[in-house]
Amino acid sequence: MSNPYPVQPSIEKMKEDAARQKNNSGTQEKRELAGEGDYQDKHLDNVAHNPNALLENPLQGISHERLEAMGRAFAREKGLGEYEEEFAKGAQVAQDPLAFESLTMLNDEDRNVLRREITHKWHQPWQLYFLTICCSMAAAVQGMDESVTNGANLFWAPQFGLNTAEGAPNASTNEWYLGLVNGAPYLACAVLGCWLTAPLNTWLGRRGTIFLTATISALTCIWSACTNSTWHLFAARFVLGLGIGPKSATVPVYAAETAPPIIRGALVMQWQVWTAFGIMLGTVASLAFYKVPDPTSAAITGLNWRLMLGSAALPAFFVMAQVYFCPESPRWLIGRGRYGDAYKSLCRLRHTKLQAARDLFLINALLEEEANIATGKSAIVELFTVARNRRGALGAGIVMFMQQCCGINVIAYYSSTIFRQAGFDEITALGATLGFGALNFVMAAPAVWTIDTFGRRFLLLLTFPLMAIFLLMTGMAFFIPEGNARIAVVALGIYLHCMAYSPGEGPVPFVYSAEAFPLYVRDVGMSFATATTWVFNFIVALTFPRLLSAFTRQGAFGWYAGWNVVGTFLVLFFVPETKGLSLEELDQVFSVPTKIHAAYHLKGLGYNFRKYILRQRLPPRKPLYSWEDTTYARD
Structure with a gap:
């Protein structure tokens, strides 16, 4: 793949100036802390061994006068000369967004705006929240696409001859067919849909891709409601995956590329929050249409389950109507050389032209540096051959x-079946499923505040052990003789598992994946990430009906409890934290070799055991990342 972000002469000049600069506000303090010779040696060594090191702050070491000149030159070069003053100020602020108080070029109004940006992080332009609503509606579309089949399974399967009751003829084969139809969209996502993300985003942009995929979702939901056989329904749901796959990869990236870093996690996680809301809506639709009778005046059989499947088209129409009123992603526009449009987009997403100029200048500088690590190979090859990208993919x-x-989706897709086996009747099972969907939505709310405060790793490491415990509790409850006690413990275990999932493994994966990749491979990287989740989603949907029979209910839930224990250690050793940094600055995080990251946290297990369990007085550990250590220069 050719380099889509050619390095500008101004950035090359910037590097030369940085090397010569002796007195400036950024590096002087560092030299006083570490010693000038030590600082230079460390910096040169870091860059030599880590080509991404400059991405931590490519504007470091440049005088304010030079930054002002660079900002003015950038504005003129990109056809934004009328905003030259804003870019002159923005270039200075971009060097260190928290050091604006000392910049003499700024006036009191400028400083007040930048102060308020920190002290009132939720005070954002309505256009940003309008965009977030659009992304949230797109997530609700997906949630309904996933969950309406939960109630419909109770009706379409028997109508099409799939009897899965214990002892029924061909019950085991029918269980595989039921799983195959339920998993059809996720199979399509894994093998085709997610991999359409990159070409669709290249041709149509973020907004165009969302519009197209919402259209596909709406039409295939209506198609599913008109099917007349198992394989006809399989075909409709398979095509549905072509809408789910690219949408699930594009919407989180779109939100991540438009949100300010300070609240990026909270805004991107709305994808999962409103997916949970869509799952709840799907259950509401199942209950609402449960008792709809077949009309006597028309040859329609199974009107209730057809309305359930077709109802998922409704939120898709809202997305189609709204998306083109939202601004396009500034990063996507920069990648196409449309700097004027990118600045207009940022002006809609930020309160002032100064903030928009600052962000545009910094994004461009970081993207130009990022482009230097490209090898010229295809994006899919670079995803796994460039070490930084490979760590993000891992x-x-x-x-x-x-x-x-x-284990969450075995409950989302088959909770009605699970509750019926626990002793509920059909309508009560759907009511209990509605409670599951409501909890999934409500309990995601804490993560809105915690995901950017405590971080992604903390939420995962806290909730994985809890999910393991609650799944074991659910499985073991089936040893209780059938009756109210079993029903109560099964429902409690499922609800507690949902409460642990919703603020952790619920919102984190799509937030994390939208952050993990540099722009030049972001579309392909997100395709890989979403294809991963959908292929295992398909496996879960396909195998769980048979797993319940082969492993028994206790073994099936114990199987997923074991995976939660495995997940705890995978996150501990191989998943770096991403909170609080710009998308481009995260290159520095993923530049730490995997073995160093894993070894650091392995040693941390012993350290934390001695400090917090044995209550030993130990000196603080040296942080893994340089910017977390105030004793050393940030290089």
Whole structure:
């Protein structure tokens, strides 16, 4: 793949100036802390061994006067000369966004805006929240696409001759067919849909891809409602996957590329929050249409389950109507050389032209540096041959894999079946499933505040052990003789598992995957991440009906409990933290070799045991990342 982000002469000049610069506000303090010779040696060594090191801050070491000149030159070069003053100020602020108080070029109004950006992080332009609503509706589409089949399974399977009752003829074969139809969209996502993300985004942009995939989702939901056989329904749901796959890869990236870093995690995680809301809506639709009778005046059989499947088209129409009123991703526009449009987009997403100029200048500088690590090979090859990209793919792949193997979707897709086996009747089973969907939505709310405060790793490491315990509790409950006690414990275990999932493995995977890749491979990287989650989603949907019979209910839930234990250690050793940094600065995080990251946290297990369990007084550990250590220069 040719380099889509050619390095600008201004950035090359910037590097030369940085090397010569002796007195400036950024490096002087560092030299006083570490010693000038030590600082230069460390910096040169770091760059030599780590080509991404400059991405931590490519503007470091440049005088304010030079930054002002660079900002003005950038504005003129990109056809934004009328905003030259804003870019002159923005270039200075971009060097260190928290050091604006000392910049003499800024006036009091500028400083007040930048202060408020920190002290009132949720005070954002309505256009940003309008975009977030659009992304949330797209997530609700997916949630309904996933969950309406839960109630419909009770009706279409018997109508099409798939009797899965214990002792029924061909019951085991019918269980495989039921799983295959339920998993058809996720099979399509894994083998084709997700891999259409990159070409669709290249041709149509983020908004165009969302519009097209919402259209596919709406039409195939209506098609599913009109099917007349198992294989006809399989075909409709398979095509549905062509809408789910690219949408699930594009929407989180779109949100991540438009959100300010300070609340990026909270906004991107709305994908999962509103997917949970869509799952709840799907259950509401199942209950609403449960008792709809077949009309006597028309040859329609199974009107209730057809309305259930078709109802998922409704939120898709809202997305189609809204998406083109949202601004396009500034990063996507920069990648196409449309700097004027990118600045207009940022002006809609930020309060002032100064903030928009700052972000555009910094994004461009970081993307130009990022482009230098490209090898010129195809994006899919660079995803696994460039070490930084490979580490991002490893982290994203783990959290996406675990989203399916943590056990949540066996409940989302088959909770009605599980509750019926626990002793509920059909309508009560659907009511209990609605409670599951409501909890999934409500309990994601804490993560809105915690995901950017405590971080992604903390939420995962806290909730994986809890999910393991609650799944074991659910499985073991089936040893209780049939009756109210079994029903109560099964329902409690499922609800507690959902409460642990919703603030952790629920929102984190799509947030993390949207952050993990540099822009030049982001579409392909997100395709890989979402293909990973959908292929295992398909496996879960396909195998669980048979797993319940082969492993027994206790063994099936114990199987997924074991995977939660595995997930705890995978996250501990191989998933770096991503909170609080810009998408481009995360290159520095993923530049730490995997073996160093794993070894650091392996040693941390012993350290934390001695400190917090044995209550020993130990000196603080040296942080893994340089910017976390105030004793050393940030290089």
